[in-house]
Amino acid sequence: MSTSEFVLEIPEMVGMPVAAKRKAQTATKPWPQGTVIVSADSHMLERDCWFDKFPEAIRDKAPRIEFRDGAYQFTLEGQVMLPQEVAVILCDAMECNPGFTNVEERLKDLDIEGVEKELIFPQRLFGLYIMGHEEMREEIFSIYNEDIAAECAKGKGRLFPVMIPNFWDLSKSRASIERIKTLGGRVMMLPNKPGKDIEGKSIHYNDPRMDPFWEAAAASGIPICFHIGEAIPQAQAGAAGTAVIAQMQGFRAIWGMLTFGGVFDRFPDLKVVFVEAGICWIASMLHDADMAYNSFPTMMNPKLAHAPSWYWRKHCYATFMTDPAGLSLLPRIGAETVMWSSDYPHQESTFGYTRSSIQAVFDHVPDVVDAQKILGKTALDVFNMH
Secondary structure (H helix, E strand, O other): OOOOOOOOOOOOHOOOHHHHHHHOOEEEEEEOOOOOEEEEEEEEOOOOOHHHHHHHHHHHHOEEEEEOOOOOEEEEEOEEOOHHHHHHHHHHHHHOOOOOHHHHHHHHHHHOOOOOOOEEEOOOOOOHHHOHHHHHHHHHHHHHHHHEEEEHHHOOOOOOEEEEOOOOOOHHHHHHHHHHHHOOOOOOEEEOOOOOOOOOOOOOOOHHHHHHHHHHHHHOOOOEEEEEEOOOOOOOOOOOHHHHHHOOOOOOHHHHHHHOOOOOHHHOOOOOEEEOEEEEHHHHHHHHHHHHHOOHHHHHHOOOOOOHHHHHHEEEEEEOOOHHHHHHHHHOOOHHHHEOOOOOOOOOOOOHHHHHHHHHHHHOOOHHHHHHHHHHHHHHHOOOOO
């Protein structure tokens, strides 16, 4: 296949080795004065933190993450998350990159690629949304929150944790969020498919019953985020590519629930970040949202205080790694709502061409002040990472 057939914006992307075999990209030219590079989405493999801290009565059901037979294997109640051959592929591709589990090695890569700070998302924890864990959510996520806070502390002010609040038992949501704030959580992640609440009822983010959660989140000043990664690809030909591009379609459904459901009207201090789906989906979504609200006035309930598109710039942000189409649409999206990320050290991450991806932002965005916001200064403000 000819490399000229690809529409990727950065030549180094074409034909790159898997992430675990890449080398950090060294500097070739300085960036404009005042530039601070922050990745608004990076990942770290979870530690085997649950077993010893689980209540003794259910300790045998605790999640485990262990390295065996050449791969990291994640189990819940003894159920293996991935077939061993898939786990080995993940190890060879990215999970056995030293920086995925070792903070010192990670910081070496960041130094070479010029990234000052990172927001740290989980790796395998997304699978717990899929595997079924509702009766153990409190133990699983509270222990994880404690552990990722301790691990990020090793980064000496450069690594900032993402944590999971209690969204299923509204009587405990506020205390959970207060604990996250005490631990230094910089953003709270919710699942795209939240499952059922403590009473066994399906959770819908636009259900007014969720208002106690949104109220506590807004009052905390900590943003809420949604991240791709919960889709289960089927095993037929082309499944991997299909799964990736399907998830990159964006978060229309969730944004629609929050906007059309009046959540932003009721909680004007709420901030929401949509992670790793790029930014080009936003412009068409905002147009379609305004069209729907204008075209179906008798069917819009509740009535909104503003046009739907208004809420994007007041409440929302999105992250991307490389997205030339999205950057060309910044006048419609708002440069102040966009944040670059490396996604280190995933397969689709910029690791190995991070400096080229950063330069691409300067090349695509005429205003250097806007470019610097996108590359780090907005993230510093949104996630309180100064």
